[in-house]
Structure formats: C-alpha cells, structure tokens
Amino acid sequence: MASQFDKEFQNTIYHDPQRYDAEHWWKEDDIPLWRTLFKRAPGPKVLELAAGTGRLALPLLECGAQYTGLEISPEFCVHARQKLSSYGDQARIIEGDIRFFDLSETFDLIMIGFNSFLHLLRDEDATDCLTSLCRHMHSDSLFALDIFIPNPLFLYRPEGVRFTTMEYRDPVTNELIEVEESNDYNPETEINHISWYYSSAEKKDEHIYEFNMRMYWPDTLNRLLIDSGLEVMEIWGDYEGTKLTSVSNLQIPICRLQTV
Numbered sequence: 001m002a003s004q005f006d007k008e009f010q011n012t013i014y015h016d017p018q019r020y021d022a023e024h025w026w027k028e029d030d031i032p033l034w035r036t037l038f039k040r041a042p043g044p045k046v047l048e049l050a051a052g053t054g055r056l057a058l059p060l061l062e063c064g065a066q067y068t069g070l071e072i073s074p075e076f077c078v079h080a081r082q083k084l085s086s087y088g089d090q091a092r093i094i095e096g097d098i099r100f101f102d103l104s105e106t107f108d109l110i111m112i113g114f115n116s117f118l119h120l121l122r123d124e125d126a127t128d129c130l131t132s133l134c135r136h137m138h139s140d141s142l143f144a145l146d147i148f149i150p151n152p153l154f155l156y157r158p159e160g161v162r163f164t165t166m167e168y169r170d171p172v173t174n175e176l177i178e179v180e181e182s183n184d185y186n187p188e189t190e191i192n193h194i195s196w197y198y199s200s201a202e203k204k205d206e207h208i209y210e211f212n213m214r215m216y217w218p219d220t221l222n223r224l225l226i227d228s229g230l231e232v233m234e235i236w237g238d239y240e241g242t243k244l245t246s247v248s249n250l251q252i253p254i255c256r257l258q259t260v
Contacts, residue, residue: 013196013209014072017053017079023168023179024055030114030146031059033239033252038063042140043108049098049133050116054080057091067091068107070098099128106138112145118213121191123224126216130228134257143230143255149248150215155185155192162197175200190215218244218251230255 034056038046044066048056051069053076061067067090071077077095084091094103098112099120110133120126133143157163162180170177180197191212198207216224218235225232232255237248244251 013211015075017073017076018171020076021053021055021079022171023166023177025168026166027055027114030239031056033146033236033241034111034113035059035063036241037111037142037144037254038065038109041109041142045105045107045109047103047107047110047133047136049110049112049129050119051080051093052076052114052116054083054091054093056111056113057084061087061091065090068103069093070096070101070103072097099125099132101132103136106136106141108138108141110136110141110143115147115213117145117147118216121189121212121214123220126214126224127228130224130230134229137257139257139259141256144252146250146252147216147221149251150217151249155183155187155215157183159184165196170200173200175202185215190217190220216251221251221253225253225255226258229258231258 038060044064046060046065046067048067048069051057051071054069057067057069057080061084067084067087069080069092071080071093072095074095077093080093084093117126120129137143160182162182164178165181166179168177168179169175178199180199182195182197184193185191186193191214193210193212196209197205198209199205222232232253234254235244236242236250236252236254237244238250239252242248
C-alpha cells in the first residue's frame with residue numbers, strides 16, 4: 001500500500017514544471033543564502049534534495065559548484081536537465097526519493113531549499129531523509145535546510161475562506177492567473193491541508209490543486225536533526241544570517257555530522 005508521502009507526489013501540482021517556474025518567478029531572496037553556504041563549504045560538491053526544476057542549481061553552478069540534484073517528479077527532472085544542459089558534466093539531475101537514496105559518494109554541501117522538507121509528513125519520513133543524507137556527508141560537510149516557522153495566524157484561518165496568495169502569467173496563454181488559497185490544519189498530526197484555486201479573467205477555478213505540508217516547530221526539528229546524527233552549529237532566522245529569535249519567520253539550521 002502506498003504511503004501518504006507516496007500519494008502526495010501523485011498529485012498533479014508536482015507534474016507541471018512550466019507552471020511551477022511561472023508562478024515562482026518572484027522567488028529569488030534565498031539565493032544569497034545558498035551562495036554564502038557554498039562559499040563556506042569545504043569543496044565544490046553540492047547535493048540538493050528535492051531539487052525541483054533547478055531554480056537554485058543555476059546560481060550555484062555560476063559560482064562553480066559541481067552540482068547534483070535529487071528530485072522525485074519525473075517531469076521536474078526532465079525540465080531541470082534541459083535547463084542545466086549547458087553545464088554538461090558539472091550538473092546532473094537524478095530521479096529519486098529523498099528518504100531513501102544511495103549515491104555512493106559524499107558531498108561538501110547538502111541542502112534542502114524553500115520549504116521542501118515540509119513534504120516529509122511524518123517523523124519517520126524526516127528521519128529516513130536525514131539518515132540517508134548523513135551517509136553522504138564527510139567530517140567537514142555542511143547540511144542546511146530552509147523552512148518557515150509555523151504561524152498560528154496562518155494555520156487557524158477561518159475554514160473555507162480563501163486568501164489570494166500569488167499572481168503569474170500563464171506560460172502558454174499569457175493570461176494573468178490569480179491563485180487563491182484555503183487551508184485546514186490538523187493539530188494532532190501537525191499536517192496542514194492546503195487547496196489552491198487557479199482563476200483567469202475568463203474562468204473561475206479553472207484548476208484546483210490540493211497538497212499537504214507538515215508543520216515543523218523549532219523544537220521538533222532540532223530533535224529530529226540531533227537524533228539523526230547531526231550537530232546543529234547555528235540556526236538562522238532569515239536569509240541574511242540573523243540568529244533565530246522568537247520573532248523569526250524562518251528556521252535555517254546549519255549542521256555537520258556529530259563527532260564521537
């Protein structure tokens with residue numbers, strides 16, 4: 001029987017890379033973070049888990065990274081390979097599950113960007129992922145992930161009420177698309193069920209996509225990292241490197257392997 005994680009990635013929201021790129025045209029604020037961490041890493045070998053369409057690969061390749069991306073969506077993999085093709089052997093995209101993978105090599109920087117970790121819906125999924133990536137680290141490797149801190153004002157919004165979340169131009173029709181969002185949060189599982197409603201001037205709710213995200217509170221994330229064999233060296237609360245505080249919106253732990 002397929003797990004909830006496996007069912008999640010059968011959702012069509014993960015199989016349209018052109019739409020994904022179009023609707024995330026605005027997302028560039030995290031690029032300086034990854035460039036900074038790449039410069040701190042002991043070497044050029046980078047492994048990005050949940051690599052998507054290669055958005056973060058490009059700026060790292062420009063910095064000289066020897067880049068490997070692991071991505072579960074076949075369509076995203078094809079799109080990313082096309083996008084990165086000019087880099088030849090400097091870039092590779094591998095189709096696979098970030099919970100269970102063995103690439104038989106280690107990397108200088110391992111990264112999970114832009115909330116992708118939140119698709120690991122159970123502690124077991126997160127632990128499997130962290131355990132797998134630890135096997136791909138050497139004593140000087142860095143690991144970092146970027147997720148938001150759950151906000152009760154977002155989680156407990158009125159049921160059934162929609163909020164505008166983004167606008168973008170459809171890459172095929174050039175229509176302006178508005179995306180509205182509603183959510184239903186389960187505090188027992190800490191899973192937020194999200195619905196996105198896509199509308200153009202011509203048609204309301206032309207597409208409706210549903211997906212889930214696990215809300216990882218800082219204490220839970222810290223426990224999972226440590227229990228998986230990682231040492232949390234520092235935690236940033238924003239992309240500029242400010243230390244995590246009670247008013248931070250992001251949690252960006254920077255880790256290395258625990259020493260015996």
